[in-house]
Amino acid sequence: MCKIIPRYKYVIIGAGVSGLVTASKLMTQNSKDILILEQEDHVGGLCRTIKKEMAAYDLGSHRLHTSMSKKSKAYLDNIFKKEQLIKNRRYSKLFLRKHYIDYPLQLVNVLKGIGLLESILCFLSYLTAKLKSLFIKAQASYEKNLITSVGARFYHLFYRPYAIKVWGIRPDLISESAIKKRMATTNPLKLVASMLFQLSRQLSYYYLKGGIGNIPESIEQSIKGNVHIIKGVRDFNFIALDSPQKKLTFYDATTKEQRCVEFENIISTIPIPKIIQKLSGQEISHAVSSLVWTGLRLVFLHIKGHPQVYGETFYFPELEYTFGRVSIPKVFDPNMQKEDDYTVFICEVPYLAGDKISTIADMDLIDKCYNDLLKTKLTAGKLCDQFNFCKKLPFVYPIYIKSWEEHLQNVLDWISKHYPYIYLSGRMGLFLHCNIDQTMEVGLELAETLLAQKPSYIWHKQSRAFHNFKLRD
Ligand SMILES: Cc1cc2nc3c(=O)[nH]c(=O)nc-3n(C[C@H](O)[C@H](O)[C@H](O)COP(=O)(O)OP(=O)(O)OC[C@H]3O[C@@H](n4cnc5c(N)ncnc54)[C@H](O)[C@@H]3O)c2cc1C
Numbered sequence: 001m002c003k004i005i006p007r008y009k010y011v012i013i014g015a016g017v018s019g020l021v022t023a024s025k026l027m028t029q030n031s032k033d034i035l036i037l038e039q040e041d042h043v044g045g046l047c048r049t050i051k052k053e054m055a056a057y058d059l060g061s062h063r064l065h066t067s068m069s070k071k072s073k074a075y076l077d078n079i080f081k082k083e084q085l086i087k088n089r090r091y092s093k094l095f096l097r098k099h100y101i102d103y104p105l106q107l108v109n110v111l112k113g114i115g116l117l118e119s120i121l122c123f124l125s126y127l128t129a130k131l132k133s134l135f136i137k138a139q140a141s142y143e144k145n146l147i148t149s150v151g152a153r154f155y156h157l158f159y160r161p162y163a164i165k166v167w168g169i170r171p172d173l174i175s176e177s178a179i180k181k182r183m184a185t186t187n188p189l190k191l192v193a194s195m196l197f198q199l200s201r202q203l204s205y206y207y208l209k210g211g212i213g214n215i216p217e218s219i220e221q222s223i224k225g226n227v228h229i230i231k232g233v234r235d236f237n238f239i240a241l242d243s244p245q246k247k248l249t250f251y252d253a254t255t256k257e258q259r260c261v262e263f264e265n266i267i268s269t270i271p272i273p274k275i276i277q278k279l280s281g282q283e284i285s286h287a288v289s290s291l292v293w294t295g296l297r298l299v300f301l302h303i304k305g306h307p308q309v310y311g312e313t314f315y316f317p318e319l320e321y322t323f324g325r326v327s328i329p330k331v332f333d334p335n336m337q338k339e340d341d342y343t344v345f346i347c348e349v350p351y352l353a354g355d356k357i358s359t360i361a362d363m364d365l366i367d368k369c370y371n372d373l374l375k376t377k378l379t380a381g382k383l384c385d386q387f388n389f390c391k392k393l394p395f396v397y398p399i400y401i402k403s404w405e406e407h408l409q410n411v412l413d414w415i416s417k418h419y420p421y422i423y424l425s426g427r428m429g430l431f432l433h434c435n436i437d438q439t440m441e442v443g444l445e446l447a448e449t450l451l452a453q454k455p456s457y458i459w460h461k462q463s464r465a466f467h468n469f470k471l472r473d
Helices: 017-028 070-079 107-114 116-135 142-150 152-167 177-182 188-199 214-223 272-279 282-289 362-375 404-418 436-451 456-468
Strands: 002-013 034-037 049-051 056-058 085-089 092-096 099-103 204-208 227-230 233-239 247-252 257-268 293-304 313-315 325-327 342-351 389-398 422-424
Touching: 002 017, 017 034, 017 214, 017 227, 017 436, 056 342, 070 214, 070 436, 092 107, 099 107, 099 313, 107 116, 116 142, 116 152, 142 152, 142 177, 152 342, 214 227, 233 272, 257 436, 272 282, 272 404, 272 422, 282 404, 293 362, 342 362, 362 389, 404 422, 404 456, 422 436, 422 456, 436 456
Parallel strands: 002 034, 002 257, 034 227, 092 313, 257 422
Antiparallel strands: 049 056, 085 204, 092 099, 233 247, 247 257, 293 342, 293 389, 313 325, 325 342
16 A cells, blocks of 8 residues: 655655755745655765764764855855854874874975975976976876876875775776866975965864754754655655656655655755666666765774874875774864763775675774774774774765766766656765765755756756866865
């Protein structure tokens, strides 16, 4: 038996920031027939704070960057009271060659961290690469482009291990465009200039009192009553797509009922393969299978005492350490922990489906991370065994292999042609590696497109511009 719920003009799949923002913007324009379907029993997606008795935990290091667009800032100012937003000085560190270096990089610290000799060797290697590039044209790839830009020595010291860690594949397979997305500059002269500039500038960021997850939770509160949100949605499927009464069925794990809803438009913010799977898209299976993400295993550790190095986020590009990044919630906001005699460390361990890290048991991963925290001298405290836990996020970082743009375009063209009422959006729907404020921008722009009644092919064409976003971490 299928319990029928009324027809909706917009059904949004996924209650992450992008889906919620689109709903709130559609709603303010008096377009109230909106339904959001979310698989989890909470909103937020990647931008979530797990709230437990002992502490509150974000899903990895999250902050709002001060350099966000006016549009996103205005949206946030509308949602939050001023006192909810904290402005903090940034104290991030990069761990390289057993030294903690201030991050973003500052010249004096880099010299201190990698040493004067290594710095000179890196500079000579840069000059050699520049000279070579005058005579030999390098092939376009992440690796070749970076070696030409920063020299082989610094590439092997920092960029190569970092790329392997984040994307889990050989860097020569990664597209050149991945550099433009992640790095503000690869030119060492510009890098040195920006490092000098940063000496005279205090870096800061915004954070939400009580956790970054208060962003989606506040949006949820603001749309309650106007937008219908169903959480705990399992196994949705489309039916009657050829008829004017297009329907979607799903199992509601909260009420334990099979439900059925009629819709006009679908906004999908879930990973591309998940939506294509529901649309019998065998003819584009090659393109879809080329759009792959790195996953993240998060390890939440509780350790006696205070950290040995002060900072809120620590980056570990070198391959010998299990994690790529570690954050300390109580430095973002002291209220993230109930008591102060221990410290919560959140370790981010990237993985690829099927690799060793993806299958290792939680307890072993906890041990590995704890041992690496001791090895890197971030702590010398004792592990509080009873409170630690892990979480697995299967879709996190899009892997920009060569020709990813072509594959994505094929998928977007196919969906626009066969299912013109489906709009792909958000980080997962558009294969974006983006920040919270950027996914907000995507959500807002999609709502404007829908309200202007533009067809999905226009939206999908427009969406290419989002791949020019510069990622900040
Ligand atoms: C470790 C980490 C650190 C980050 N740090 C920062 C930072 O410091 N600053 C910053 O600005 N950004 C940061 N980000 C990025 C930011 O969190 C994301 O870009 C943003 O939250 C993405 O929102 P979204 O709505 O586009 O996607 P998502 O959050 O992925 O939302 C998609 C939603 O769809 C739901 N869903 C999936 N499948 C289904 C299904 N079959 N049925 C129903 N629902 C489904 C998911 O549960 C989820 O709620 C970070 C991300 C990570 C992972």
